[in-house]
Amino acid sequence: MKCLHVLSVVAVATLGSFIAASTPAFCAAAKPVAPPALADAHTNYSVAQFQGQWALMSNMGTINVMANKALGPAARLLVALPEDLKKIVGQDRFSLARVSGTAWQGAEGDLTATLTLISENSAQLHITGKRGHKLDLPLYRND
Template structure:
């Protein structure tokens, strides 16, 4: 190879080699976002249902495995469900669950201002309520 020809290729090779690490450092464009994790106080408060009295959610003062959300239904829902107080344990960063008698209850946050309450009884009985913050 002639020295002049080699001298012109060397800067091109260095410029090309400098771009590879920059391209490799970029994150994948379709990486899944990290799952949300809401602190316990974000779940607490009054949660409204259209044209009904609000559902009250209170967190106990315990931490760790003893931490609970206490959900109180209004009288109108108590008549449908058969009970009005539920104690739920954290099952994920967005969801609390509990089972009392023949009822399974799931309270989950969709965002800081909207939630979902699901109450499933034995058989096909199911109550699925979209809620919004009423504070």
């Protein structure tokens, strides 16, 4: 029995010294990964970063964002909502103009839609009606 006790102490000591010796190298090799930068007041996203398919956290389909070919003040984003969302909002298309480096906005009828990029892969679509109705949709890149 004494022999087994001595062997287990030696095994634990050897394993402990191996872990202690390899821990600094192991930790040094693992560099922390920075999260993607969030947009701030100085962020200026290009038109191409808004374009594409955006998904909701539901089974409503995707929101398609396209751009016209115009540059400068005539540039527009065309937002197409899926059929399920059209039933809630009352329309399925919005034409948006740039209001800042991270946001585009447009009014169609009694609705105002604002598309804001939070980061390169997340956005928010905010739709308000003249009678105080509001709809905030968090969006995630789907392409």
